Amino acid sequence: MSDDQRVSRSRHSSRGAHSGDIERLVDVDLAAFRSVYKEYEATETELRNRLTDIFAMRLDKVGPDWFRVAEKDGSIEGFLVSCPTRKTPDEFKSWEETTDGGTLMSTYDPSGPNVYVVSLSMLPKAGEGARNMLILHTMGKVVEGGYDQFFFESRLPGLLSWSRRRCRDKGRTVESLTEAERYDFAESYFHSTRDVKGKQVPLDPLLRIYDQIGCTFLRVFPDAYEDAKSMNFGVVGVWRNPVPRALRKNFLVRKVVGGAFCTLSRSHRLTGKAFS
8 A cells, every 4th residue: 555545444544645635725724723814914715825826836846745634534634744854953943934935945855864844734623643643654754764853843822821821920911021021931931841640741732742752842933933822932843863873774774663653653543552
């Protein structure tokens, strides 16, 4: 069975995207980032047209191997776009700069040593399993291809509510914060943890998900993208290839280890165990 074919016999499955998916992908993206898109000065029709062009362009550029969709009962619930690149997490300034405004003109490089996760969109009703299947598949691609790492930008969706509570305690409002104070709040929240079964994990629920699979987080960025819940802050996250560099030259090692990740990603049940 090819990588572009459905790879699970359960209700949950994943496959490479094709041009016939574009309209549904636009629906998913608009639903996933409704709170973000409502801040845009554009009608829904304008947004749909723009996203249709962008997704078609990305699929044409990176191909179905790097444009992955998750389905439940044959209906797309989410998708993940990534691509090989020579850009590094240390160079990251913003999503717009890294992706050339979403065009990937200087981002996509088939011979690059790293993988950049361009976007991850999931329907609000989609379970964690569908998202995790897509992430595990990307991990498998990194290992199989001998790449050094994949990196991405994460939102901080709990930042605004956390900041409002902090401000209330001080008799302040979030709106009254200076830029320096907003950055200090974001830094403090980014480094905040909570105890879960005796282990300190990130306070932010989204960072906690990535922490579960061994991602590390480099730093906070202001004006990373438009997201009210994150107060427009983002965090650069990295997942490093666990295979020692000397062994990455061995095709069999890459195939076996990378295949293990891909096998996990094909099973909703095994994916759940990997993220537990």
